[in-house]
Amino acid sequence: MSKKCIGCGIELQGENPNFNGYLPTSVLEGPSKELLCQRCFKIKNYGQYIPTKMSKEDYKNEVRKSLKEADVAIPVFDIIDFEGSFNDEILDILREMDSIVVINKLDLIPDQKHPSEVADWVKKRLAEEGVAPLDIAIVSSKNGYGINGIFKKVKHFYPDGATALVLGVTNVGKSSIINKLIGAKRVTVSKFPGTTLKSVKTEIPFSKITLIDTPGLIPEGRFSDFVCQECNQTLIPANEISRKTYKVQKDRVILIGGMIQVKVLNDDDLKPIFALYASKDVTFHETNIEKAKELLEKADFITPPCSKCKADFDKIEKSTVEYTVETGEELVFKGLGWISVKRGPLKVEILAPKDGDIIVRDAFIKPKR
Ligand SMILES: Nc1nc2c(ncn2[C@@H]2O[C@H](COP(=O)(O)OP(=O)(O)OP(=O)(O)O)[C@@H](O)[C@H]2O)c(=O)[nH]1
Ligand SMILES: [Mg+2]
Structure with a gap:
């Protein structure tokens, strides 16, 4: 049986340094059982971005293959890009099998929001997608909040032990959560998408619980995928996201970076009030229509x-598409951010890449006035 990298799951090979899974033969044939491929070594030690030739289909097949071994799914979603953290593949799996849903990156939320409120909101959103998980855990793998809760929930539903498939789109923090659960920096984590290449099995010590880390699936329609790798990184916030509240009249324009133009259409005296949320590196700029074009x-x-x-x-x-967003609703730009309406209806005309998904949902964060 071929040896596998403990960081990303790839089969190891000693022949070609330009292919995935390379490790010098001297190390590969040495006594160590816990081997790390050269790519994982470079990511872990130097934070390098090393793209691979794996395709969307490869990742999908890998997840499907591991599914057969699993008793339960642990889907991981990113709290600030909930809509961008699932695709049909993930929803299909969750409709087929039991799951304990994990919502990660709680630390990025700017407003005080009680985790139970977040859990209720997620439950409702998932029900709309036809998914009814066994339970939901709200966590931050960055500061460790809620991680023990995942362990307790798996133990509760599977007292005799279980194999859990940790799945989700790229970069939601699947590998980070696994490291926290096992209490070691074992599987490879990086700020770049596509880090985990194959399934990696790891046991939580003394627990009879095996976790399978999987490569991240790739959803369609994310605005973050319309810009370069460097810009993409700035859209994945490392710290708390920005919030800015607006109360503007007809024909005023808000630019969300240079990616989306929001033109307010309301023509009554009562100006709508709404807040815009996105990563701190996205410029928010209010202007008029002529100036917007120039900018x-x-x-x-x-x-x-x-x-x-x-x-x-x-x-x-x-x-260009028009939307009417009611008080208490949000207009979400998948992979980029959202507008939360405090006093609506907000009538807007959105100019944006045609293939970017824009969704109206119940407010996750109600903006303060
Ligand atoms: N702010 C914040 N960042 C997190 C959290 N969890 C993970 N991250 C960051 O998210 C990025 C991706 O983490 P990974 O654990 O590699 O994500 P993954 O889902 O395994 O990604 P792939 O293997 O590429 O599918 C890294 O930069 C992590 O540091 C969290 O709770 N909060
Ligand atoms: Mg990973």
Whole structure:
């Protein structure tokens, strides 16, 4: 049987340094059973980004293969990009088998929000998608909040032990959560998507619980995928996200970076009140329609896209769509951020890449006035 990397699950090989899973033969044939491929070594020690040639289909097949061994699924969702953290593949799996849902990155939420409120909101959103999990855990693998709760929930439903498949889209923190659960920095974690390449089995010590880490699936329609790798990184917040509240009249325009133009259409005296949420590196800029056009063409302080990927972004087909968002609802730009309406209805015209998903949902965070 071939040896596998303990960090990303790839089969190890000593022949070609340019292929996945490379390790010098001297190490590969040595006595150690816990081997780390050269790519994982570089990611762990130097934080390098090393792209691979694995495809969307490869990742999907790998998850499907591991599914057969699992008693329960532990899907991981990103709290600030909930809509961007699932795709049909994940929803299909969750409709088929028992799951304990984990909502990660609680530390990124700016407002005081009680985890039980978040859990209720998630339960409702998942019910709309036809998913009824056994339980929901709200966690932050960054500060450790709620991690023990995952362990307790698995123990509660599977007192004699279980094999749990940890799945989700790229970068939601699957591997980080596994490391926290086992109490060691074992599987490879990085800020770049596509870190885990194959399934990796790890046991929580003295627990009869085996966790299977899996490669992240890739959803469609994320605005973050319309910009370069560097801009993409700025859209995945490392720290608390920004919030800005607006009370503006007809024809005022809010730019969300250079990616989305929001034009307010309300023509009554009572101006709508809404808050905009996104990563701190996304420029929020209020202006008028003529100035917006000029800024989108020329201004380099409005990012993303950055100066390097702006020309490519400009070539992407855009469309204009009108939305009416009621008080207590949010307009979500998958993979980018959202607008939460405090006093509505908010009537807007959105100019954005045509293939980006825009969703109206019940408010996750109700903005303060
Ligand atoms: N702020 C914050 N960042 C987190 C948290 N959990 C994980 N991250 C970060 O998210 C990024 C991705 O983490 P990974 O654990 O590699 O994510 P993954 O889901 O295993 O990713 P793939 O293997 O690429 O599918 C890393 O930069 C982590 O440090 C969290 O609770 N809060
Ligand atoms: Mg991973």
